[in-house]
Amino acid sequence: MTTETAPSNDSPPASSRPRLTVVVPAYQEGSTIAHALERMREVFDTLGRTYEVLLVSDGNTDGTETAAKGVDFPQLEVFHYAPNRGKGYALRFGFERARADIVAFIDGDLDIHPSCVLALLAQLEATGADAVIGSKVHPDSEVVYPMFRRFQSRVFRTFIRALFRLDVTDTQTGCKVFRRQVLDTCLPHVQSDGFAFDLELLVLANDAGYRVTEGPIALDYQFSSSTGIHAVGHVLREVFSLARRRSASRRAGTWLAPITQQPIS
Numbered sequence: 001m002t003t004e005t006a007p008s009n010d011s012p013p014a015s016s017r018p019r020l021t022v023v024v025p026a027y028q029e030g031s032t033i034a035h036a037l038e039r040m041r042e043v044f045d046t047l048g049r050t051y052e053v054l055l056v057s058d059g060n061t062d063g064t065e066t067a068a069k070g071v072d073f074p075q076l077e078v079f080h081y082a083p084n085r086g087k088g089y090a091l092r093f094g095f096e097r098a099r100a101d102i103v104a105f106i107d108g109d110l111d112i113h114p115s116c117v118l119a120l121l122a123q124l125e126a127t128g129a130d131a132v133i134g135s136k137v138h139p140d141s142e143v144v145y146p147m148f149r150r151f152q153s154r155v156f157r158t159f160i161r162a163l164f165r166l167d168v169t170d171t172q173t174g175c176k177v178f179r180r181q182v183l184d185t186c187l188p189h190v191q192s193d194g195f196a197f198d199l200e201l202l203v204l205a206n207d208a209g210y211r212v213t214e215g216p217i218a219l220d221y222q223f224s225s226s227t228g229i230h231a232v233g234h235v236l237r238e239v240f241s242l243a244r245r246r247s248a249s250r251r252a253g254t255w256l257a258p259i260t261q262q263p264i265s
Helices: 033-044 064-069 087-095 115-127 147-164 180-189 196-207 229-252
Strands: 020-026 051-058 076-081 102-106 131-135 175-179 212-216
Touching: 020 033, 020 087, 033 051, 033 064, 033 115, 051 064, 051 087, 064 076, 076 087, 087 102, 087 180, 087 196, 102 115, 102 180, 115 131, 115 175, 115 212, 131 196, 147 196, 147 229, 175 180, 180 196, 196 212, 196 229
Parallel strands: 020 051, 020 102, 051 076, 131 212
Antiparallel strands: 102 175, 131 175
């Protein structure tokens, strides 16, 4: 079993490193993780480049780690720790062990098809962007997305743009691709491990001057439940907390300043 350990400070030579790292956070996915990983293997094997998949078992108690280790997947490495610490912590944990210069995040459930990683990666390389994030409301996305949810997303986008000047339609979709420098620069400053992790990371990248674009995804998830008032209240509290912390850090000069070098091209 691979347990929580500190990442090595000794970087392997470039020739031995994979060209893509995919970090997969997983929580209580014991019944589906094997199928999800098999689907990832089938898709990523068509890349034509070396890659690694780092699955981070975030305090699972349902056999997720054991099921993942049972998959015939040579490029897979499984990490486990306890207790559960949140998706943001899991992504940070995985990135600290990533070896490639391009790093993708994709959720460990079966909602988002792994082919989305390939599409976002192609967009990253074709456009010279520093990060490409999947968006449920991208015009080319394949997703059942009720009109009321689209309205909620539009309102949230307006809200986020007003608070942070972040012009993206969907900060929370669990498929994103980054150039390593973006994460090296921004992740050490991210404090949230919960809902606000994705938002805080993207706000920092935007404030640092990195170019973040959006791409399409294929999403199988059916929106069968409505967003409750308590969930909305929790989201708003996290967003306002981030806004207050950003404002205070800017006044104190401790918020991430614009990078002095040009964004990666």
